[in-house]
Amino acid sequence: MxxxxxxxxxxxxxxxxxxxAEIGDLIRITKDAKTYEGILIPRSxxxxxxxxxxxxxxxxxxxxxxxxxxxxxxxxxxxxxxxTPPPLPKQKPELPKVAIISxxxxxxxxxxxxxxxxxxxxxxxxxxxxVPELSEVATxxxxxxxxxxxxxxxxxxWSETAKTVAKHIQKGAAGVVVPHGTDTMAYTSAAxxxxxxxxxxxxxxxxxxxxxxxxxxxAATNLIGAVxxxxxxxxxxxxxxxxxxxxxxxxxxxxGTKVRKCHTSRRDTFQSVNTSPLAxxxxxxxxxxxxxxxxRDSSRKLVLKPDFDEKVAxxxxxxGLNPKILEWHIEEGYRGIVLEGxxxxxxxxxxxxxxxxxxxxxxxxxMTSQCIWGRLGMNVYDTGRDLLAMGVIPLEDMLPxxxxxxxxxxxxxxxxxxxxxxxxxxxxxxxxSPRTTPxxxx
Numbered sequence: 001m002x003x004x005x006x007x008x009x010x011x012x013x014x015x016x017x018x019x020x021a022e023i024g025d026l027i028r029i030t031k032d033a034k035t036y037e038g039i040l041i042p043r044s045x046x047x048x049x050x051x052x053x054x055x056x057x058x059x060x061x062x063x064x065x066x067x068x069x070x071x072x073x074x075x076x077x078x079x080x081x082x083x084t085p086p087p088l089p090k091q092k093p094e095l096p097k098v099a100i101i102s103x104x105x106x107x108x109x110x111x112x113x114x115x116x117x118x119x120x121x122x123x124x125x126x127x128x129x130x131v132p133e134l135s136e137v138a139t140x141x142x143x144x145x146x147x148x149x150x151x152x153x154x155x156x157x158w159s160e161t162a163k164t165v166a167k168h169i170q171k172g173a174a175g176v177v178v179p180h181g182t183d184t185m186a187y188t189s190a191a192x193x194x195x196x197x198x199x200x201x202x203x204x205x206x207x208x209x210x211x212x213x214x215x216x217x218x219a220a221t222n223l224i225g226a227v228x229x230x231x232x233x234x235x236x237x238x239x240x241x242x243x244x245x246x247x248x249x250x251x252x253x254x255x256g257t258k259v260r261k262c263h264t265s266r267r268d269t270f271q272s273v274n275t276s277p278l279a280x281x282x283x284x285x286x287x288x289x290x291x292x293x294x295x296r297d298s299s300r301k302l303v304l305k306p307d308f309d310e311k312v313a314x315x316x317x318x319x320g321l322n323p324k325i326l327e328w329h330i331e332e333g334y335r336g337i338v339l340e341g342x343x344x345x346x347x348x349x350x351x352x353x354x355x356x357x358x359x360x361x362x363x364x365x366x367m368t369s370q371c372i373w374g375r376l377g378m379n380v381y382d383t384g385r386d387l388l389a390m391g392v393i394p395l396e397d398m399l400p401x402x403x404x405x406x407x408x409x410x411x412x413x414x415x416x417x418x419x420x421x422x423x424x425x426x427x428x429x430x431x432x433s434p435r436t437t438p439x440x441x442x
């Protein structure tokens with residue numbers, strides 16, 4: 001690898017030097033009677049020595065394998081790749097004030113010319129400056145709280161986010177938008193649903209599946225929809241805003257405790273599970289999709305409960321699961337275990353002794369299902385009935401991710417095991433659907 005050519009080495013580095021090309025230059029690559037033109041960009045430091053990577057006019061990066069018949073020609077001197085956000089548009093003070101609290105993720109990312117990939121780099125103010133349409137929707141009060149990929153978010157970050165959201169609401173924000181990485185956004189949306197109670201205004205989690213440098217990016221559309229809802233929507237709940245379909249036609253708002261990421265890359269990856277989405281924005285119009293929702297009321301006083309106990313585990317049952325894994329959590333002082341069981345809420349009977357030990361040691365053990373749709377039915381088979389008799393708590397149709405977050409939150413509120421069980425089974429933030437619809441039974 002050579003200084004000035006990050007990521008390039010061996011054969012690829014040789015041909016680039018021979019062509020006199022540098023990072024940022026426009027080059028033409030001819031190979032097998034095909035021609036490719038684009039800006040030479042750096043490669044990942046872990047790449048091989050056989051490829052040259054260019055950014056095409058389309059915005060996409062392609063790698064071309066260097067062979068004996070490959071020719072590279074420098075056809076233009078390019079400016080070194082940089083990013084300068086445009087100036088902030090003029091704000092309209094008569095519009096509602098919306099706080100944007102950035103935590104990172106793809107929606108707060110741009111292309112990283114060190115690797116050709118994306119990295120968390122934009123501040124919340126940058127988000128505003130590169131999406132000037134926001135100036136027609138609301139007055140923006142933006143800050144960057146974290147700059148993290150969402151896999152690095154912990155319960156401590158949930159608490160800090162909740163406290164920051166509360167401060168903006170107490171200062172009179174008409175709504176709050178929290179940009180976040182999509183991979184764990186459902187966990188954070190559940191956490192905020194429990195920590196921010198009696199909300200007077202909407203709190204909108206928002207992310208994007210594709211970074212802003214890509215032509216198919218959903219970042220701007222999602223952000224505009226989220227800010228519009230924060231400023232004008234009639235509801236006052238924690239929701240998650242993303243594309244409803246793969247097109248840009250509408251943004252849908254999922255309740256924070258009933259949503260799951262279902263696809264690695266589709267723009268409509270998030271789906272409401274066992275319930276309808278709360279609302280939709282289409283052609284700048286907000287339409288409520290349910291009748292039962294908490295209405296916006298600026299006079300309502302927010303109740304903040306930001307404490308979590310991180311000594312909680314989510315254990316996915318699988319064939320051959322070693323019950324010593326459950327015993328390890330007991331020995332390590334864990335106070336709660338959420339089991340992701342099969343079907344109606346089952347685990348193998350060889351796990352029973354470990355579960356009995358957990359319950360005997362005041363470890364709260366709760367059951368969810370690996371199935372996406374439907375709800376538990378632990379009275380149907382003797383395995384489920386045996387687990388109930390041991391003291392395992394059935395969590396109806398609560399998502400495993402939501403159950404984990406909720407148990408962490410409940411244990412952050414009380415040390416009393418009976419009170420924990422009571423709170424865990426109470427429907428606090430729409431995390432439990434009140435009934436199973438006929439469609440779910442089919």
